[in-house]
Amino acid sequence: MRHPQRLLLTLAALITVSSCKSEAPKPPPPKVQAVSTQLAEFTEGIDTVSTLESSNIVELAAQSGGRIEQLKIRQGDEVEAGQLLLVLDQDEEKANADTAKANYERYAYLAEVGATSQEELDRYRTQYIEAKAKLDYTNLRSPSAGTVADVKVKVGDVIRQGEVFTSLVQNNELEAKVEVPAIFSARLQEGQPVVLMAPGSEEIIATGVVESIDPRINPNTQGLLLIAAFLNTDGILRDGLRLHTRVQIKAEEQLAVPFAAVIQTSGQSFVFRLGSFDELRENPGKADLRKLELGIKAGKLPSNMQFALQTPVTVGELENNLYPITKGLKLNQKVATTNLLNLRHGMPVQVQPAKGN
Structure with a gap:
């Protein structure tokens, strides 16, 4: 039979060990980088698709009939005004x-x-x-500079007077006929920016302006036709190219946060705003306010500790890696941009400046 005094000593030792384990130091609050909400310029646009057309296409026709003895051009050639194109018998x-x-x-x-x-x-x-x-x-020369389009004849062919044998395309300036919903007619004006983007991409290929607006509305489509002009100084645009087109009708400053600050759950967008303990009191959610308050009083948490406040926001369309915020935040409030998946509402955090700030 065990001695009662020894049994009590053993139980006391176990309780002491258990108590020491329960008081093991907790990990420090997670580190986050943060930025302040700011004003940024966002553009409202009308998205559609348009096809580029050369503003200057010259059809070349034979001024005299005869058999072709020399053909000095191929499709895609760049020619100058007065350059010899073909020679007839x-x-x-x-x-x-x-x-x-x-x-x-x-x-x-x-x-x-x-x-x-x-x-x-x-x-x-x-x-x-x-x-x-x-x-x-019988010596057919180019009337102007341009790029040779499809050549419809070959050496040995007999060409008739007035027969078109190719076209010259001047790609240095192109036009796009853009149809937009007539509901926007009051907000459109000449000189507004128009941007071209590759299908499925937000990368801007070229920027032009609205050159003219048709005074009539298409009764079948209820569309309004615009003509936008684009300079093609780098030569990347081509006649007939079909591209995603955006007519920029409005630019204004709006409250903005970086893309990295926004998380989305079940169709709702959130940010983790950083706030004080008093701000957490106003909307505690599931946070244990009593435990946090005891931690502050005991000096385990600094009095100026920042807390992650999960805040629902309404965002607009992403532009330049920024989301416009139409509801949920105010100017100069701080939001976390890193470690978001590890944050919970009411969690204390260590704030670090965002990279580049």
């Missing part, structure tokens, strides 16, 4: 021009010695000019 036109020149020179001599009239000389001069022009027409 010149045998007949050259012979006619040589004959007309000889006749003109002969009658010029006869007129000089008084053996023919000025009227006859003028007639042969006209014939020579016409024959020379027809010969020149």
Whole structure:
């Protein structure tokens, strides 16, 4: 049989060990980085899709008919004004021009010695000019600078006078015909910014302006047609390119927080605002206020301790990695941007400045 005194001593030792374990130091409050809410400019826009068109497309047609002997261009070539594009068979036109020149020179001599009239000389001069022009027409030259589009002929083909054989596209300035809902008509004006983006992307490829607004509304689509102009100095845009288009109709300053500060649960957006113990008292939620207050009184928590306050917010569309806040926060309030998944409402936190601040 065990001695009662020894049993009591053993129980006392166990209680002492258990008590020591329960008073083990707790981990320090989690560290978070924080930023202050600020005002940022956000743009309201109308999103649609548009197709770019060159504002200057020149169709090139043969000024004279004949068989193509030389073709000096290919699709995609950059050409200058006056550059030779193709050469037609010149045998007949050259012979006619040589004959007309000889006749003109002969009658010029006869007129000089008084053996023919000025009227006859003028007639042969006209014939020579016409024959020379027809010969020149067999050398087809570019009327302006541009990029060669689809070439519809090849060497050996017979081309008719007036037949279009290619087009010149000037891609240095492009237009987009943009149809927007007519409900926005009162908020549209010339000069408003228009941005182009690749499908499925927010990356801006080019920025232009509204150049003109159709005074009529399409009765079938209830749309209003705008024409936006874009300079293409870097050459990345092309005639016929179809792109995501945004007409920016309004820009204003709104309260904003970084993308990293917002969490979403069941369709509701939240931030963890940082506030004092008094602010936590106003909305304690499930926080153990008594325990926290005892910790502050005992000096385990500093009197100026900051607490994570889970705050529902209403956000707008993300822009430049910032969310506009339309409800839930005020200017210059601090919000956590890191360690959000480990935070709970009413949890004390150690605040560190955000990187870059």
